[in-house]
Amino acid sequence: MLFELSPPFCAGPIRIGMSHADAHAALGALGTPEAYGSGWVVHRSSSGSSVFAYFDKSEVVEAIEIYTPVAGADEWDRVLWAELDVFATPVEELVGKLRQRTTVIEEENGHSYTLPELLLAFWRSITPETEDDLEGRHFESVLVARPGYYDGPAATSGDA
Numbered sequence: 001m002l003f004e005l006s007p008p009f010c011a012g013p014i015r016i017g018m019s020h021a022d023a024h025a026a027l028g029a030l031g032t033p034e035a036y037g038s039g040w041v042v043h044r045s046s047s048g049s050s051v052f053a054y055f056d057k058s059e060v061v062e063a064i065e066i067y068t069p070v071a072g073a074d075e076w077d078r079v080l081w082a083e084l085d086v087f088a089t090p091v092e093e094l095v096g097k098l099r100q101r102t103t104v105i106e107e108e109n110g111h112s113y114t115l116p117e118l119l120l121a122f123w124r125s126i127t128p129e130t131e132d133d134l135e136g137r138h139f140e141s142v143l144v145a146r147p148g149y150y151d152g153p154a155a156t157s158g159d160a
Contacts, residue, residue, distance in 0.1 A: 001030070001047070003066055007119040011064040014053050019024040021055040026120045049077040056146070065143040079142055081120065090137050091124060115153040116150040 003012035010016065013026045013050035020125075023040055027033040031042035033116040039054040039061075049068045066079050068087050079086040084097060095113060096133055098104050105114045110127045121143040 001044075001077045003051075003077060003079045005079060005086070005120070005142065005144050007081075007144045008147050010052070011066060011079075011142075013132065014015070014064045016061055016064070016144070016146045020055065020059055022092065023055075023061050027051060027053060037101070047077045047142060061146075063143055063145040063149060067141040067142055069140065081142075085125055086122070086142050088139075091122075092109065094122075114150065119145045119147065119149060121145070 001012070005011050008016055013029060014023060014024075018026065024033050025035075027040050027042045031044050033040040034043050036052060037054070039052055041052045043049055043050050047068070049066060050063040051064075052063070052067070053061050054063040066077065067075050068079075076087065080090070083102075084094060086094065089097075090108075095104055095106075098113070098115060102115050102128045104114075106114065107114065111124055115122075115123045122139045123141040123143075124136055124139050128134075128136045
């Protein structure tokens with residue numbers, strides 16, 4: 001499946017500001033929604049990907065995350081932002097292109113990158129240890145957030 005990211009509005013069929021019921025229905029079209037912390041998650045058996053919808057104190061979607069365990073697999077969900085394939089593009093190349101457009105904050109020794117102006121965040125579980133190391137060359141997760149999400153603790157704001 002193809003998920004197009006359009007921050008701060010949506011990630012695929014999941015929209016920022018959706019109610020619990022609407023998010024459950026949208027996720028239901030992707031698989032079987034399960035409760036997960038303050039939200040819902042669908043684990044997609046066809047691709048191994050997971051799609052999360054996180055809710056704020058007002059009970060509306062404040063962030064959407066898409067996770068893929070194996071970047072570059074034959075049967076995986078594609079995620080595009082501004083025509084960039086988030087999981088297929090190597091981290092160094094993707095971050096370079098992102099830095100041409102906005103401020104990119106690198107955190108956790110290269111595991112996490114946040115783009116507060118675009119309301120996007122990217123994550124990978126490991127970073128390559130050597131030039132020849134193939135592991136950690138691609139992101140595993142991307143998050144789309146609502147305006148204000150990066151201004152402070154998400155739990156303090158009920159705005160969607």
